[in-house]
Amino acid sequence: MPLQASGVHVRFGTNVVLAGVDFGAVEGEWVSLLGRNGSGKTTLLRVLAGLLEPDRGTVSLHGEPLGSLSRRQIARRMALLPQSGGQVRGLTVRQFVRQGRYAARGALGMLGDSDDDQVREAMRATGVAEWADVPLDRLSGGQRQRVRLALALAQDAPVLLLDEPTTYLDVRHQIDVLELVRALQRERGLTVVAVLHDLGQAARYSDRVVALRDGVVHADGRPSDVVDARFLQDVYGVSGEVWWITTNGLLKMVVVPD
């Protein structure tokens, strides 16, 4: 299994955020993490990425404990699009995206033609190539978000972790980014773990959803098996209806709050 976590506990001071979370993603699968604000989704993603050491529990990447892998070995196998951040000062888009290749090669590694090809391809796929020489701090929040995705893709890792990848994006670009990730998931067999807030998008793109509540996994399964009115109430405290409809052969979900 590309990514597996068992018995993960994380506490910040007296705030118990994760209280024994088991999580796994199989190869080529898209799993979305759902839950209220503050339910621990980002914390779990950071644990899975090896950025946060859990108080208890284990994480393994392709069967090997994260702790036994170097930063570079992890970067070759797993890329993370964090919620925000990244060193942007003074860097052009191309220089920024190249950081994805340095993550895989090591800071002192030399980048070759194949690295340049991967940088170019990641910029093309995310539609940011036209800004290659523009300083990143001159781009809008949404444009920058696509560049940050390009950095993660340039890493060319088989596991992709995405923390709210559609933040800042208008509807057109939200769809573009999700469609792009899905195309890569299918073409390259990427394993995708994404924190998403939009339930309709989660239903549309995920093979499986995992919802956190009270520090544990409250629900885990195919979107159409899991997301219903009860789920809406239990996970988000929202009363309403969940409609599943099929149009043009596609199963879609609509939330109608009371």
Ligand SMILES: Nc1ncnc2c1ncn2[C@@H]1O[C@H](COP(=O)(O)OP(=O)(O)OP(=O)(O)O)[C@@H](O)[C@H]1O
């Ligand atoms: N570094 C930290 N130090 C202290 N508390 C933290 C830290 N990181 C997260 N927390 C707390 O842990 C809880 C879970 O935060 P987390 O960001 O994982 O939630 P989330 O489900 O991703 O939320 P959101 O949907 O708002 O992004 C929150 O109460 C948050 O305040």
